[in-house]
Amino acid sequence: MVITPDSQPYIQTIDGWWYNNQVAEVAMLRLDIIHAEVSGNKWYKLKHNINYCQKQGVNSILTFGGAYSNHLAATAAMAQMSGLRSIGIVKGKYAEANPTPTLLSCINNGMQLVYVTNEEYRQKNDKGYLLVLAERFDNPLIIPEGGANALGRVGAEEIVSLIPERFTHIAVPVGTGTTLIGIVNSCNDDVAVIGFAPMKGGAYLNAEVKPYLKSNRADSYHIYDDWHFGGFGKHNEELISFMNQFYIQHNIPLDKVYTAKMMYGLKAQIEQGLYPQDVKILCIHTGGLQGNQSLSGQLQY
Ligand SMILES: *Cc1c(COP(=O)(O)O)cnc(C)c1O
Numbered sequence: 001m002v003i004t005p006d007s008q009p010y011i012q013t014i015d016g017w018w019y020n021n022q023v024a025e026v027a028m029l030r031l032d033i034i035h036a037e038v039s040g041n042k043w044y045k046l047k048h049n050i051n052y053c054q055k056q057g058v059n060s061i062l063t064f065g066g067a068y069s070n071h072l073a074a075t076a077a078m079a080q081m082s083g084l085r086s087i088g089i090v091k092g093k094y095a096e097a098n099p100t101p102t103l104l105s106c107i108n109n110g111m112q113l114v115y116v117t118n119e120e121y122r123q124k125n126d127k128g129y130l131l132v133l134a135e136r137f138d139n140p141l142i143i144p145e146g147g148a149n150a151l152g153r154v155g156a157e158e159i160v161s162l163i164p165e166r167f168t169h170i171a172v173p174v175g176t177g178t179t180l181i182g183i184v185n186s187c188n189d190d191v192a193v194i195g196f197a198p199m200k201g202g203a204y205l206n207a208e209v210k211p212y213l214k215s216n217r218a219d220s221y222h223i224y225d226d227w228h229f230g231g232f233g234k235h236n237e238e239l240i241s242f243m244n245q246f247y248i249q250h251n252i253p254l255d256k257v258y259t260a261k262m263m264y265g266l267k268a269q270i271e272q273g274l275y276p277q278d279v280k281i282l283c284i285h286t287g288g289l290q291g292n293q294s295l296s297g298q299l300q301y
Helices: 041-056 070-082 101-108 127-136 150-162 178-186 202-212 237-250 259-271 289-295
Strands: 011-013 025-030 060-065 085-091 112-116 169-173 192-196 221-224 280-285
Touching: 041 060, 041 070, 041 150, 041 178, 060 070, 070 085, 070 101, 070 289, 085 101, 101 112, 101 289, 150 178, 169 178, 169 259, 178 192, 178 202, 178 221, 192 259, 202 221, 237 259, 259 280
Parallel strands: 025 280, 060 085, 085 112, 169 192, 169 280, 192 221
Antiparallel strands: 011 025
């Protein structure tokens, strides 16, 4: 079965007044419109994993995530579309009695959810634990949290084929860094990649991604963690109001976990004069809009 996107991604220009014309161009690559349930970078990170299952005759996928995880929701939807069974190991038991909208969409797409304690969840990369899970669930393809595997990185490289040559900088939000790695490895040598980590202390990711980068690309990116708004998944009124304004101004819905913090941070950097006047920045809209469901009533979209 071949899975096809709802819509083809496109590039949308951001008006010069938004960045005081302090750089030559800011635009956004709209990956968020690819698919209603598999928006953004998850489509690219998962597609080769799905292909692998189909080629190898593996009939199920097991992966990991929290109660608001875009990756879990995307995996459930993509597995469903491909006729694969899916199992989600969910961090924490608190959502079991009262599933979040994210988990409800997983359930609707046929994902079997297994709620584990935070302590058990911490074993998510341990070989022994993965062997136990493989046996218990009849040898599924096990995809790490966030889709952070080699097939995910290969898929992320394909995003670059959507990016015209004129851009000097590519801005991307960073969770596991899988998307950033794919982009850094496949874009032209003279392009700089700007990563925005939405968690406290996220600069540690600068070192985490390095082993996966081609050696000549090791200095062509930087991950900033200044705009975490209190930590991963946290937000405040300022961020919500920024998201509403951005939507009214550009008709682009941002997600509260990743892309809102990236655009807020990028605007601040441009205002601080971090970039020369002639740079052209393409921001990747990595999707994640399903996560906004928990903000009911606060957004104008
Ligand atoms: C998962 C996700 C990311 C993080 O991607 P990584 O490849 O793990 O760095 C960024 N943005 C959105 C909207 C996501 O859902």
